Amino acid sequence: xxxxxxxxxxxxxxxxxxxxxxxxxxxxxxxxxxxxxxxxxxxxxxxxxxxxxxxxxxxxxxxxxxxxxxxxxxxxxxxxxxxxxxxxxxxxxxxxxxxxxxxxxxxxxxxxxxxxxxxxxxxxxxxxxxxxxxxxxxxxxxxxxxxxxxxxxxxxxxxxxxxxxxxxxxxxxxxxxxxxxxxxxxxxxxxxxxxxxxxxxxxxxxxxxxxxxxxxxxxxxxxxxxxxxxxxxxxxxxxxxxxxxxxxxxxxxxxxxxxxxxxxxxxxxxxxxxxxxxxxxxxxxxxxxxxxxxxxxxxxxxxxxxxxxxxxxxxxxxxxxxxxxxxxxxxxxxxxxxxxxxxxxxxxxxxxxxxxxxxxxxxxxxxxxxxxxxxxxxxxxx
Numbered sequence: 081x082x083x084x085x086x087x088x089x090x091x092x093x094x095x096x097x098x099x100x101x102x103x104x105x106x107x108x109x110x111x112x113x114x115x116x117x118x119x120x121x122x123x124x125x126x127x128x129x130x131x132x133x134x135x136x137x138x139x140x141x142x143x144x145x146x147x148x149x150x151x152x153x154x155x156x157x158x159x160x161x162x163x164x165x166x167x168x169x170x171x172x173x174x175x176x177x178x179x180x181x182x183x184x185x186x187x188x189x190x191x192x193x194x195x196x197x198x199x200x201x202x203x204x205x206x207x208x209x210x211x212x213x214x215x216x217x218x219x220x221x222x223x224x225x226x227x228x229x230x231x232x233x234x235x236x237x238x239x240x241x242x243x244x245x246x247x248x249x250x251x252x253x254x255x256x257x258x259x260x261x262x263x264x265x266x267x268x269x270x271x272x273x274x275x276x277x278x279x280x281x282x283x284x285x286x287x288x289x290x291x292x293x294x295x296x297x298x299x300x301x302x303x304x305x306x307x308x309x310x311x312x313x314x315x316x317x318x319x320x321x322x323x324x325x326x327x328x329x330x331x332x333x334x335x336x337x338x339x340x341x342x343x344x345x346x347x348x349x350x351x352x353x354x355x356x357x358x359x360x361x362x363x364x365x366x367x368x369x370x371x372x373x374x375x376x377x378x379x380x381x382x383x384x385x386x387x388x389x390x391x392x393x394x395x396x397x398x399x400x401x402x403x404x405x406x407x408x409x410x411x412x413x414x415x416x417x418x419x420x421x422x423x424x425x426x427x428x429x430x431x432x433x434x435x436x437x438x439x440x441x442x443x444x445x446x447x448x449x450x451x452x453x454x455x456x457x458x459x460x461x462x
Contacts, residue, residue: 090137090144098165098186100128107188107223109171113138113181120223122364138182142175145184153177160269162189162251172253189253193235194228200367201229202409204402205354207374208315209236212288214351214375215308217295219320224356225368226317227253233315234291237261244286248278249293261289268293279303283310292316298333305342308349322406322429323353323373324391327383347383351375357406359427361418369409369427374401392429407434415441 094111101109101119108120109128113135119128133141145161146153153159158176163186165171171186196205208216218226218233231254237243238261245261250268257263264285272278275292276299282290283306295301295316308314320326327346334342355371373379373395382390395405406429414424421438428434 090141094141094145094186095165097128098169098171101186101188102169104128109186111138111141111182111184111186112178113183115180123358123360123366135181138184141184142182145173146175160251162253162267167191170253172251190228191255193231193254193256196232196236199228199232201232202370202372202404202412204372204404205229205233205370206236207402208233208352208354209240211313211351213308213311213313213349215304215346215349216313216315216352217318217326217350217354218315219318219322219326219353219355220357221319221321224358226356229354229356229368229370230291230315230317231256234263234289237289238263243288245289245291246282246285246287247291247293248272248275248282249291250275275300276303279307283307283312287312289313289315294318295330301330301333305345305349309345320355322355322371322391323395324388326353326355327388327391343383343386347380350379350383355406357427359410359413359419360423362420367413367418369406369413370404371395371406371409372402372404374398374403376401405429407437410434411437411441414438 097109097117104119104121106119106121110118111133113133116127116132117129118125142153143150145163146159149159153175158174161173161175163171163173168191170189170191172189173184173186175182175184218230220226234245234256238245238256238259241260243261245263247263247265248268249265251270252265252267256265266272266278268275272281275296279290279292279300280303290307290312292300292304292314295304295318304314304316318326318329320329330346331339331342352375353373356368358366359369361367373391378394382388382394392405395403396408410424410427411434413419414421424438425431425435
């Protein structure tokens with residue numbers, strides 16, 4: 081039988097941990113039954129308090145933070161929520177059951193939406209903010225900054241275009257205020273039961289742009305493709321590593337007899353794929369390296385002809401279209417002095433190729449320095 085008691089002092093305890101997380105500049109707080117409290121700071125997990133949560137304390141925490149939705153947690157074994165610490169800090173909260181009891185992860189949601197410039201994103205990403213229709217995908221592993229990048233893109237559009245933007249998220253993370261655009265934000269569970277239902281409804285709500293927090297299943301992907309086909313700009317995310325894997329993932333979700341049709345649709349509506357990885361910078365922070373694929377005739381042909389393996393070559397040769405590969409982005413960060421060689425090679429798609437390009441850059445720098453020294457000596461002799 082489930083213990084119905086609440087421990088309303090739990091909020092003060094959690095708020096204390098969250099305040100320390102913010103002080104450290106961390107991104108995630110981990111609560112686990114029979115365990116100390118951990119945080120992720122600059123990409124690394126570290127203990128933030130040696131106070132252990134007993135199994136009962138972890139359960140009481142779940143009851144207090146879910147309140148009327150506790151039964152939903154019991155039935156589904158996990159739940160997504162938003163927790164507001166104060167007017168400056170909000171958190172995406174996932175509570176779930178695991179073998180030792182209850183665990184939870186708080187993810188910081190910055191209230192300030194940073195611009196493309198402030199995030200240090202490449203200038204060629206602005207092409208997305210000029211698109212009127214089609215499908216744009218922002219991809220990467222969990223914690224790679226997809227939501228932050230997508231928020232910057234939406235904010236840029238909001239600053240310069242009178243559009244109607246509908247976002248469907250689980251939960252709503254960055255809160256956008258109306259500027260030039262009208263923005264309606266819907267949260268799963270609170271405002272709509274599912275992505276697919278909200279997408280169907282969105283098509284009747286006079287949207288220009290539809291933002292889907294994540295394309296999780298066949299029905300949501302089908303609806304997103306349909307929305308893009310009917311003349312809307314659809315922006316969404318996927319947990320995929322790069323453009324090639326993203327294309328394969330979308331197509332493979334569908335039954336074999338449907339895949340040729342989906343290839344035709346995707347080749348038509350896909351406008352851009354932005355994949356990203358977070359790299360550690362020399363000063364202890366993190367910076368996103370972006371692979372950017374924009375659609376052109378060649379990309380559409382590769383999708384139609386099942387030649388996704390050639391996408392990497394398109395990225396390397398597509399600078400004129402605003403494209404770039406991961407290794408090009410990582411090399412730019414290295415040349416700018418933001419990351420060291422070890423971090424660059426650790427995150428490379430082709431370690432050997434990037435190592436060669438780094439050596440070539442180092443040789444050019446050395447020659448330039450020697451040239452300057454020799455000129456200085458000549459001047460002294462004169």
